[in-house]
Amino acid sequence: MARTRGPSRRDLVGGASLGVALLATGVKTAHAQASSDESFEQAERAILSGRTPKAAGVEIVMPQLSENGNSVDITVTVASPMTAEDHVRRVHILAEKNPFPRVATFHLTPRAGRAEVSTRMRLATTQEIVVIAETSRGELLRAQREMIVILGACVDGG
Amino acid sequence: MATIAARITMPETAKKGEIIEIRLLVRHPMERGIDAQGAVSVRRQILHTFRVRYAGEEVFHMDLSTGIAANPYIAFTTTAVETGEITFEWVEDGGAVYQRSAMLTVT
Numbered sequence: 018m019a020r021t022r023g024p025s026r027r028d029l030v031g032g033a034s035l036g037v038a039l040l041a042t043g044v045k046t047a048h049a050q051a052s053s054d055e056s057f058e059q060a061e062r063a064i065l066s067g068r069t070p071k072a073a074g075v076e077i078v079m080p081q082l083s084e085n086g087n088s089v090d091i092t093v094t095v096a097s098p099m100t101a102e103d104h105v106r107r108v109h110i111l112a113e114k115n116p117f118p119r120v121a122t123f124h125l126t127p128r129a130g131r132a133e134v135s136t137r138m139r140l141a142t143t144q145e146i147v148v149i150a151e152t153s154r155g156e157l158l159r160a161q162r163e164m165i166v167i168l169g170a171c172v173d174g175g
Numbered sequence: 176m177a178t179i180a181a182r183i184t185m186p187e188t189a190k191k192g193e194i195i196e197i198r199l200l201v202r203h204p205m206e207r208g209i210d211a212q213g214a215v216s217v218r219r220q221i222l223h224t225f226r227v228r229y230a231g232e233e234v235f236h237m238d239l240s241t242g243i244a245a246n247p248y249i250a251f252t253t254t255a256v257e258t259g260e261i262t263f264e265w266v267e268d269g270g271a272v273y274q275r276s277a278m279l280t281v282t
Contacts, residue, residue: 088244112242120242128234128254130194135250139207139242 052116060118064109064149070159075148077162086140086170095132095150095158099125105132107151114144139170179203179265179273188280189255195279197227198250199263207241222273224266225249229279230256255281 055063078092097105104127110120123134132150143165150158180202189195201222208219219241227235235251253261262276 092250115242117240117242119238120240122238123251124236124238125251126232126234128229128232128256129252130254131252133196133252134237135198135248136237137244137248139244 053118055118057111057113057118060111061147061149064111064151065157068155068157070149070157072159074158075150075160077146077148077160079146079162079164082165082167083140084167086142086166086168089138089140089164089166090135091138091146092133092135093123093148093150097132097150097152099127099130099132101127102153104129104153105150106153108132108134109149109151110136110138111147111149112138112140112144113147115139115141140164140166142166142169176272176274178275181263181275183263183275183277185261185277185279187278188282191255191257191281193255194252195255196250196252197261197277198248200246200248201265201273202246203265203267205239205241205243205245205247218268220268222247222265222267224264226264226266227251227253227261228264229253229261230259255279257281 074096076094078094080090083089091110093108093110095105095108097103099105105125108123108125111118112120120138121136125132145161146164147159147161152158182200184198186195203222205222206217206220209215209217221239221241223239225237225239226233234253237249239247258279258281260276260278262274265273267273
């Protein structure tokens with residue numbers, strides 16, 4: 018037999034896969050540090066705080082698909098008279114699979130005239146975008162849409 | 176208070192009661208902070224708050240996160256109430272405050 022010294026081919030293959038497994042664990046740990054302590058479900062529960070949202074009144078305008086997750090346009094329009102008695106107080110944008118699920122919160126006043134806001138998001142991957150609007154009457158309105166992201170915003174290690 | 180490179184798009188004049196749209200694009204890297212293995216650690220440095228004051232009142236504010244794209248773009252609306260300055264304020268991690276303003280003439 019020629020197996021007198023050095024590791025066998027089987028040892029090498031086994032060792033290599035163990036190495037890959039360790040590397041994968043390491044990456045996962047680092048990723049966990051670079052993400053929010055609050056999960057998407059926790060963030061949504063905190064905003065709703067026991068209340069049930071209505072699936073109405075909120076319109077999300079986004080492209081069908083985004084080639085680059087580093088900059089994704091979003092416009093949110095909420096049907097509201099925006100008067101002192103009845104207006105949208107807050108608009109939350111949540112991204113289900115982002116390391117930090119709370120993307121942005123807009124605080125509006127009756128002086129806005131219309132409940133319509135826009136910004137550009139970073140998205141890690143294809144995921145659901147959830148928008149929750151809180152009105153001055155304590156009502157919650159919710160909308161959800163899937164966003165397909167071809168190249169996520171996290172590939173460069175950030 | 177420091178100034179910041181920003182592109183402010185809004186009408187110069189408006190009729191009283193008219194709803195105007197204000198769009199802002201500001202130059203900022205929105206550094207989300209790198210904490211990955213093998214990478215040089217970089218501190219998070221983003222603009223975390225944006226505020227708008229008009230006619231002596233705060234009319235809009237926004238909480239931003241690392242999930243907002245670099246060179247953050249924000250668009251919103253406001254009702255023209257009186258001739259005056261609209262001030263825009265961005266607060267950065269570390270406490271730096273950047274300010275810009277624009278004049279709106281109400282007829």
